[in-house]
Amino acid sequence: MAVFAVVAVIAAACGSDSESAPEGFRIGIVAPSASNDLAFTQSIVDAANALAGDPEILITDGTFVVEDAATAIRGYAADGVDLVIAHGSQYGGSVEQIAQDFPDTIFAWGTAADTFGLPNVYAYEAASDEGGYVMGVMAAALSETGNIGIVGPIEVGDAKLYVDGFKAGAESGGANVSVVYTGSFSDVALAKTSAEAFASQNVDVMSGTAQMVVGAVGVAVTEDILWFGTQSNQSELGDIVVASQVYKWEVVLEQILADINDGVKGGRVYEVNLENGGEVIEFNDDFDLPGDVKSLGEDAIDGIKDGSISTS
Template identity: 25%
Template sequence: MSLFNKFLGASAALALTAGAALADPALIYDLGGKFDKSFNEAAFMGAEAFAEATGGSYKDIELQSEAQREQALRRFAEAGFNPVVTTGFSMSSPIASVAADYPDTKFVTIDGYVDPAEHPNVLSVLFAEHQGSYLVGMMAAMASETGTVGFIGGMDIPLIRKFACGYAQGALAVNPDAKVISNMTGTTPAAWNDPVKGSELAKAQIGQGADVIYAAAGGTGLGVLQTAADEDILSIGVDSNQNHLYPGKVLTSMLKRVDVAVNDAMTQGADLQTGVMMLSLAENGVGYALDDNNAPLVSGEMKAAVDAAREQIIAGEIVVHDYSSDDSCPALSF
């Protein structure tokens, strides 16, 4: 049984006794807002699933500024919430500053990393985004009629370059002559919530021939998806299943199961197992979305090729280079 499935099994078992929990969990969303239809909203859906399955409750907060990160952590810990779950790599440093002051509180950083040797009460949840992005890159190249595909990231950080690099590798695996255009929205957290800039970047890439664009940019990505639909090209969503936003225009979405990670952490409660967890294709931590909204866009040939690659990646027969391993990408220049 995979680690991820064990995780799910533990959630189901713990759900039966969740009513006896001594403290409610809390959730801190990253900048970009709870309802970004992407990363933060996936976390929200996980919290809602926890509440529905267990009858429990939770407290959440949407950050408005960088200064609120540590404040929110301390407020929730002081109030007795446990665990305190956070989204976004930017919570790593604040958690490292706060965790030792509240040794009986469990903290979770999704997408961030905190040294477990120094902070044994922290769980770092990481994802193999490069693997899921490789699969949707394959789909992009197979669906493209121009041979040019695009990527639009949010904040220019190693994590988002990891998405872009995996995507480029997948596209080039299908079509070695493919052209992959990559742009980042900005270098500050504001890059996560700028749909107007996302739209502008999408139009620029369309002008360069891109007919499929993958957005990994939080709320900014909504501008990319809308512009792609308006300009009659295909887009690829991220984190949550965004296929329904523009049915027939979103080729697929690269799923990142933030919802399950949040649900599981909240369900475990104060008994949360800490350390570092990596969720990859093997654990169904990442993947691609197929539903009624995009089924007409995904041919049998496309699905067969992508599903075969998925199994080859899990088996180690295909190795997708992880940008974050050495800050380089063999398939794309930044």
């Protein structure tokens, strides 16, 4: 019996595939960009849609303005939605206020690690430095000039983790890495200008994170520069995309559902990472990745999982 209990706990902690939403369960998602942005927002929408138990999924996307998001979060809570997901670290203040007004509603917000001490709030985050590191290792191996460029938005949170991890991985392979933060999550033109700057400096491999990177990907396509994506599978952006770090937020959502089924309504912080399968590296079938480079990536994954590689 005791053995069974331990196995059950481990299964729950690892995000069991069989964890189902209760019957009639409703999930409301509030996210800053479009639900099909091939990036941050799409990753949580895809995860919710992958949940077992066929929960009803309600989505309010495109809420760049925090006040708009707060209205949507409060609206879902008032409407009796069982789990309200505020998918944006900028929504933290709103969640903290609204969760106190609706103690029977369960809230989850990320990417962050703070539940504000509230019993009905979950927080979730991504160890995006891990996948970033793996792709940085492969980027260094693929680069012929030895120059790699990374386009980031603002030097905070998930974006900084990813950029730092990618840089560390690429530098471990001997590459010269330049990073530029445009200062904006949405300025596509600045992302393009950044990529053009890299192109003029003999950069032949790039990566980037946040919604505005499509501007940089466009330059990569035009200039035939290799690209590594993150947050969602970006392979359909072109055959210059080598691989993407993909978040499987369902790992977190299944953990939360397991908690809910056990009567726990919040107060916990969960993370997706390579070890728990919440982060995976998906390769672009249209890109002919050399086997030895892929092996380097797989070795890096194993090293991070067993602790022999540090991403910092």
